[in-house]
Amino acid sequence: MSATIVVGTQWGDEGKGKVIDVLSEGADVVVRYQGGNNAGHTIVVGAERFALTLIPSGVLYPNVTPVIGNGCVVDPAVLLGEMATLSERGIDPSRLRLSGNAHLIMPYHRKLDAVMERFLGRQQIGTTKRGIGPAYTDKYSRQGIRVQDLFDPKIFRSKLEVALKEKNKILTKIYNQMPMDLDPICDEYLEYADRLHEHVTDTSLLVWEAIRDGETVLFEGAQATLLDIDHGTYPFVTSSNPTAGGVGPGVGIGPTAIDRVVGVAKAYISRVGSGPFPTELDNPIGEKMVEIGGEFGTVTGRRRRCGWLDGVALRYAVRINGLTEIALTKLDVLSHFETLRVATAYDSLDHRHTEFPRQQRVLYNCHPVYDDLPGWNTDISGVTDYRDLPKQAQQYVEYVEELAGVPVTMVSVGPSRAATLVRG
Ligand code: IMP
Numbered sequence: 001m002s003a004t005i006v007v008g009t010q011w012g013d014e015g016k017g018k019v020i021d022v023l024s025e026g027a028d029v030v031v032r033y034q035g036g037n038n039a040g041h042t043i044v045v046g047a048e049r050f051a052l053t054l055i056p057s058g059v060l061y062p063n064v065t066p067v068i069g070n071g072c073v074v075d076p077a078v079l080l081g082e083m084a085t086l087s088e089r090g091i092d093p094s095r096l097r098l099s100g101n102a103h104l105i106m107p108y109h110r111k112l113d114a115v116m117e118r119f120l121g122r123q124q125i126g127t128t129k130r131g132i133g134p135a136y137t138d139k140y141s142r143q144g145i146r147v148q149d150l151f152d153p154k155i156f157r158s159k160l161e162v163a164l165k166e167k168n169k170i171l172t173k174i175y176n177q178m179p180m181d182l183d184p185i186c187d188e189y190l191e192y193a194d195r196l197h198e199h200v201t202d203t204s205l206l207v208w209e210a211i212r213d214g215e216t217v218l219f220e221g222a223q224a225t226l227l228d229i230d231h232g233t234y235p236f237v238t239s240s241n242p243t244a245g246g247v248g249p250g251v252g253i254g255p256t257a258i259d260r261v262v263g264v265a266k267a268y269i270s271r272v273g274s275g276p277f278p279t280e281l282d283n284p285i286g287e288k289m290v291e292i293g294g295e296f297g298t299v300t301g302r303r304r305r306c307g308w309l310d311g312v313a314l315r316y317a318v319r320i321n322g323l324t325e326i327a328l329t330k331l332d333v334l335s336h337f338e339t340l341r342v343a344t345a346y347d348s349l350d351h352r353h354t355e356f357p358r359q360q361r362v363l364y365n366c367h368p369v370y371d372d373l374p375g376w377n378t379d380i381s382g383v384t385d386y387r388d389l390p391k392q393a394q395q396y397v398e399y400v401e402e403l404a405g406v407p408v409t410m411v412s413v414g415p416s417r418a419a420t421l422v423r424g
Pocket of ligand 1: 011012013038039040125126127128129130131132133222223227236237238239272273274
């Protein structure tokens with residue numbers, strides 16, 4: 001029996017989908033607890049590539065019940081679209097369970113996301129424009145519409161009416177946009193209701209019962225630690241709590257249910273969108289990481305900014321999430337570099353910082369202090385046993401382990417399920 005949380009330790013795109021996919025093999029339930037279709041998980045099974053944004057990665061295993069918890073925001077058209085795509089490719093999505101308390105992403109959320117970003121100009125966040133921030137804003141201002149509202153057409157219409165009245169004022173008077181019509185939105189969403197109905201259940205109870213009955217439950221974090229609304233590089237963050245603590249409110253279970261917290265760290269770092277990034281390499285080395293690592297977004301196709309592994313941020317992720325272990329991904333990408341660097345501290349504003357700075361001013365002025373490690377200059381993508389990795393590659397993994405203070409239990413050297421080295 002185990003309840004395991006899998007979280008990103010950086011700014012997302014660490015390869016969580018693959019780690020969750022590997023861990024899903026022995027799992028019964030895989031649960032998303034925050035975010036929406038801003039997440040992009042690419043999973044490679046044999047010759048097939050699956051890109052999921054909302055449905056938990058575990059759906060690819062027939063033994064798994066995939067769950068979308070109450071802490072998520074759900075765009076029903078995207079959800080139904082992903083289910084249809086999976087069906088076409090021979091994956092049965094009928095086991096999917098969806099919380100009636102999850103909030104709906106509405107067309108005006110997507111519109112507002114786009115126009116608010118434009119309005120911010122040079123200060124823009126670089127969001128995925130999927131309506132995530134505006135949907136969570138409505139949730140916390142208690143104006144949100146939830147999945148369960150879809151099943152009472154009168155209530156749904158009246159909530160939509162109230163919401164649209166306000167949103168149309170904002171759209172027309174502040175952002176100079178056309179107002180949105182009630183009827184087409186209402187008809188569109190009520191049509192989704194019929195198709196979603198059989199999937200909606202009390203997911204908090206479902207997960208609690210699974211844990212009580214000794215089943216294996218995985219909590220799949222989307223985005224990552226440094227994109228957390230409370231603990232990330234605010235305001236350049238997403239609007240939810242991807243950190244491990246988000247599981248409690250995002251699913252409705254207590255902290256004592258959790259046994260294991262796995263932090264996924266890419267062997268280097270990337271970031272999409274705006275915001276501080278101390279180890280960013282805006283030079284040919286960073287460019288090489290983008291090319292070799294295929295660092296383009298799953299959701300938006302945007303080029304990711306790349307840089308050396310940041311040990312300060314990694315230790316911060318260990319602390320904030322209470323990590324019990326680390327899964328190190330994309331180690332094969334580093335095969336192409338002569339010397340590898342890892343940041344161990346930052347120099348900023350006349351001080352040396354060994355802890356991740358909480359002050360934006362400090363973060364923006366950071367100059368990383370690096371340790372240099374030898375590269376291995378050999379292709380490792382075909383290695384299937386950790387002990388067969390070149391000595392320098394093992395040294396790199398052990399260095400990361402020492403720096404983080406928790407064991408690296410899994411090393412990924414390629415996109416396929418097979419390219420995963422589990423360390424005892
Ligand atoms: P939002 O989540 O669409 O509001 O975007 C807020 C910030 O989080 C932007 O910088 C996005 O690029 C980033 N972001 C959101 N989801 C992901 C993800 O799955 N991977 C990496 N970055 C993400």
